[in-house]
Amino acid sequence: MVETSKTRWTMQSNSGEPFANVDDHSSKTFSEFYSCHIARVYRYILTNVGDSQVAQDLTSESFLAALKNFHRYRGEGSPSAWLLGIARHKVKDYFRSRQNPLPLESVISIASITPSPEELAEQRFQIAQVTKALRALSPNRADALVLHTFAGLSVGEIGQILGKSDGAVKLLIYRAVQDLKMFLAPEKEGLKNGQE
Amino acid sequence: MDKSEKSAEDLVEFLTALRDEQATPHSLSLSEEEVTLTKELVSLAKAVDPDPHFVREVEKRLLALYKAEQRSTAPSLSNFVADLVLIWRLTMLKQKRFVYAIVVGIALMVSVFTVLPALAQFTLTHFAPREVEKLPFAGDAGTRSIESPEPYSSTSETLEERTDFTAKSESASLSIDPLISYSSDIKTLEGQAGFLVLWPRYVPPGCYFREGYYLDKPIAEIHLVYDSDNNQPCFDMIQRQADRIHRPFVGPGAVEEMDINGKAALYIGGVWVVNESLADRGTMSDRGLMITLSPEEKAKLFEGATWVEAGSQQLVFEHSGLLIRIQAGPSIPKEELVKIAESIE
Numbered sequence: 001m002v003e004t005s006k007t008r009w010t011m012q013s014n015s016g017e018p019f020a021n022v023d024d025h026s027s028k029t030f031s032e033f034y035s036c037h038i039a040r041v042y043r044y045i046l047t048n049v050g051d052s053q054v055a056q057d058l059t060s061e062s063f064l065a066a067l068k069n070f071h072r073y074r075g076e077g078s079p080s081a082w083l084l085g086i087a088r089h090k091v092k093d094y095f096r097s098r099q100n101p102l103p104l105e106s107v108i109s110i111a112s113i114t115p116s117p118e119e120l121a122e123q124r125f126q127i128a129q130v131t132k133a134l135r136a137l138s139p140n141r142a143d144a145l146v147l148h149t150f151a152g153l154s155v156g157e158i159g160q161i162l163g164k165s166d167g168a169v170k171l172l173i174y175r176a177v178q179d180l181k182m183f184l185a186p187e188k189e190g191l192k193n194g195q196e
Numbered sequence: 197m198d199k200s201e202k203s204a205e206d207l208v209e210f211l212t213a214l215r216d217e218q219a220t221p222h223s224l225s226l227s228e229e230e231v232t233l234t235k236e237l238v239s240l241a242k243a244v245d246p247d248p249h250f251v252r253e254v255e256k257r258l259l260a261l262y263k264a265e266q267r268s269t270a271p272s273l274s275n276f277v278a279d280l281v282l283i284w285r286l287t288m289l290k291q292k293r294f295v296y297a298i299v300v301g302i303a304l305m306v307s308v309f310t311v312l313p314a315l316a317q318f319t320l321t322h323f324a325p326r327e328v329e330k331l332p333f334a335g336d337a338g339t340r341s342i343e344s345p346e347p348y349s350s351t352s353e354t355l356e357e358r359t360d361f362t363a364k365s366e367s368a369s370l371s372i373d374p375l376i377s378y379s380s381d382i383k384t385l386e387g388q389a390g391f392l393v394l395w396p397r398y399v400p401p402g403c404y405f406r407e408g409y410y411l412d413k414p415i416a417e418i419h420l421v422y423d424s425d426n427n428q429p430c431f432d433m434i435q436r437q438a439d440r441i442h443r444p445f446v447g448p449g450a451v452e453e454m455d456i457n458g459k460a461a462l463y464i465g466g467v468w469v470v471n472e473s474l475a476d477r478g479t480m481s482d483r484g485l486m487i488t489l490s491p492e493e494k495a496k497l498f499e500g501a502t503w504v505e506a507g508s509q510q511l512v513f514e515h516s517g518l519l520i521r522i523q524a525g526p527s528i529p530k531e532e533l534v535k536i537a538e539s540i541e
Contacts, residue, residue, distance in 0.1 A: 034255055042246040060254050126240050150241045174204035181233050
């Protein structure tokens with residue numbers, strides 16, 4: 001016999017507070033869900049694709065897919081992990097549909113960050129560096145690091161998406177940082193030399 | 197815990213604390229380089245925000261879509277009409293053994309009059325039964341929600357012209373005749389419905405296809421009627437395009453999730469039984485056969501309803517863009533319904 005408990009359909013936020021009942025379908029609830037996750041999804045996607053326009057498109061598509069499939073979310077696991085799992089698929093589909101990823105030299109315009117031109121230039125460079133380096137990492141390591149740092153997921157939530165244990169996720173993040181350290185070191189040296 | 201695991205543990209702890217703006221732990225086994233890189237990553241992550249204009253625009257679009265979806269999933273007049281037509285058909289056929297189906301119709305039409313939180317929702321995209329202890333009926337002060345069938349409003353004849361629904365506190369009347377068309381030629385019905393019927397390759401021994409009929413828009417449903425050799429009802433297969441959500445009320449624990457050829461299906465065992473049937477509600481008028489219910493009659497029907505597990509059964513699933521319901525009395529074993537469903541091509 002099926003589970004009939006209403007709690008089955010009650011989403012839990014990261015803080016443990018129920019934030020949505022699927023059956024209520026209230027606009028307010030969806031707004032809250034959206035506000036809580038838009039930046040996280042966008043950061044995750046931008047870090048992966050390195051282009052703000054593409055990131056915006058994929059972010060919209062992710063939420064659209066989430067909205068259309070809201071009724072399928074069964075309250076099993078974190079809603080953040082569920083949503084970021086959708087975003088992850090969108091990123092994969094994007095790269096699958098392209099023969100070559102976007103050249104990183106293309107403009108990476110990050111809207112609405114610090115207004116200082118120097119800071120803006122610096123951050124563009126860093127995002128480009130990180131995105132480029134992430135592409136050289138193994139996909140699971142890159143995913144684990146970005147989901148944790150940029151999308152704000154917990155180790156357990158990342159484990160849900162990647163199908164890994166907590167310990168395995170921590171190792172993936174650790175190794176991603178080691179790899180990143182290696183990839184970014186020459187870039188940083190180059191930047192320093194260029195500035196000098 | 198080996199060295200790598202310890203380092204990983206420390207790094208994630210440090211990273212999490214930075215990200216969540218909490219105090220960073222002391223005595224971690226991290227190099228200065230790792231600490232610096234971690235800080236840079238977190239700082240970069242915090243600095244990246246989507247364009248506020250983009251955020252607002254997407255939210256606006258999503259909310260519009262969300263509201264549209266809500267409208268499409270709300271209880272609709274079409275379900276009510278479909279159920280009354282089913283009642284009428286069974287009445288006209290004088291198949292008293294089909295009383296279970298009549299009361300199923302009553303249960304389904306309740307969804308028109310009440311908008312209540314669902315107690316359960318299941319796996320099908322376009323069929324979401326709601327388990328309730330008692331059939332909800334809002335009464336005169338309740339929240340009635342009858343919607344214009346927007347997708348069909350451009351047709352020459354609107355639902356309002358075909359039916360004569362009045363306020364909840366008044367009688368509800370429905371003219372049936374124009375809505376239903378029988379044909380032994382299924383191609384004719386398919387032409388009317390705008391989709392091709394799916395046929396089962398298996399039917400229980402002794403059952404045969406007797407006839408089909410089409411319930412016109414906004415119901416847009418084809419019913420395939422199977423009888424047994426001795427002209428007793430065997431089962432009905434009801435097909436409609438999976439383009440809207442049907443949300444009937446069912447008794448507690450009535451729904452069982454199943455698997456038909458690897459796809460989700462729902463088995464509903466039971467039926468709402470009421471004190472009286474609608475068998476004598478049909479009257480002839482200048483608009484053809486009419487079914488009329490007074491508010492008192494409606495209330496009486498709903499209040500006296502009890503869920504009887506052995507009364508009826510339905511197997512519901514989606515296949516090739518259609519929502520399919522196989523409905524049968526208790527004489528057909530559940531396994532047979534599954535075999536019918538699995539054989540659909």
